[in-house]
Amino acid sequence: MNSTQDERDEIGGVRRPTTVRRWRFGAVAAVLTLVAVGGTAWAGTDQRSAHRPLNPPDAPAAIGPYSQGISTGRMVFVSGQLPIDPATGRLLADEPVEEQTRQVLRNVQAVLRADQLDLAHVVSTTVYLSDLDEFERFNAAYAEFFPGEAPPARATVQVARVPKDAAVEISAIAVR
Structure with a gap:
C-alpha cells in the first residue's frame, strides 16, 4: 500500500482532497524521542503512575477532591491556593489583600x-482576584515573593x- 492515499470529504459543500500518511515506526520513534529528551514513555502503563500527588501537612488541606499539587517528570503543578493558615485552618478572608496574598x-x-x-x-502563575481595584496592593505583596x-x-x-469568599487565589507551575 502506498504511504499516501487520497480521500475526499465534504467541507462547506466543497470536495477537497485529504492526504492520509502512515508512519511505520511511529510508536517506536515517539518512545525513543521521549526517552532521548528525558521524558517519560507511558506505552502500556497507567498514566497516573507517571505522576504523584503532593499534599504536604504544612499546606492547608484541599477543600475538595483534588491534590494540592502534582509532580510529574520535571514539572510541578500547584493547585489554586487560598489564604488559609495551615496551622489553624483559619481562612484570612477578613485580612487585607496584601496579607491574603502573602499567606x-x-x-x-x-x-x-x-x-x-x-x-x-x-x-508561571495564574492569579484570581475578587476585585481588580486591589491590584496594586496585591502586586506589592506578590513582588515580595518574586x-x-x-x-x-x-x-x-x-x-x-x-x-x-477570599480576595485572592493563586495557582502555579514550576519546573525542576
Missing part, C-alpha cells in the same frame, strides 16, 4: 517544598467570586 504564596511554597522545590522554580529581574509569567483576572 497564599506561603502555601504555594509549602506545596513546592514537598517536592524539594521553591519559588525560584516557578515559571524579587529580581526574572519573575514568572503571570495571568491575573478578576472573578465574580473566589472560593470561600
Whole structure:
C-alpha cells in the first residue's frame, strides 16, 4: 500500500482532497524521542503512575477532591491556593489583600517544598482576584515573593467570586 492515499470529504459543500500518511515506526520513534529528551514513555502503563500527588501537612488541606499539587517528570503543578493558615485552618478572608496574598504564596511554597522545590522554580502563575481595584496592593505583596529581574509569567483576572469568599487565589507551575 502506498504511504499516501487520497480521500475526499465534504467541507462547506466543497470536495477537497485529504492526504492520509502512515508512519511505520511511529510508536517506536515517539518512545525513543521521549526517552532521548528525558521524558517519560507511558506505552502500556497507567498514566497516573507517571505522576504523584503532593499534599504536604504544612499546606492547608484541599477543600475538595483534588491534590494540592502534582509532580510529574520535571514539572510541578500547584493547585489554586487560598489564604488559609495551615496551622489553624483559619481562612484570612477578613485580612487585607496584601496579607491574603502573602499567606497564599506561603502555601504555594509549602506545596513546592514537598517536592524539594521553591519559588525560584516557578515559571508561571495564574492569579484570581475578587476585585481588580486591589491590584496594586496585591502586586506589592506578590513582588515580595518574586524579587529580581526574572519573575514568572503571570495571568491575573478578576472573578465574580473566589472560593470561600477570599480576595485572592493563586495557582502555579514550576519546573525542576
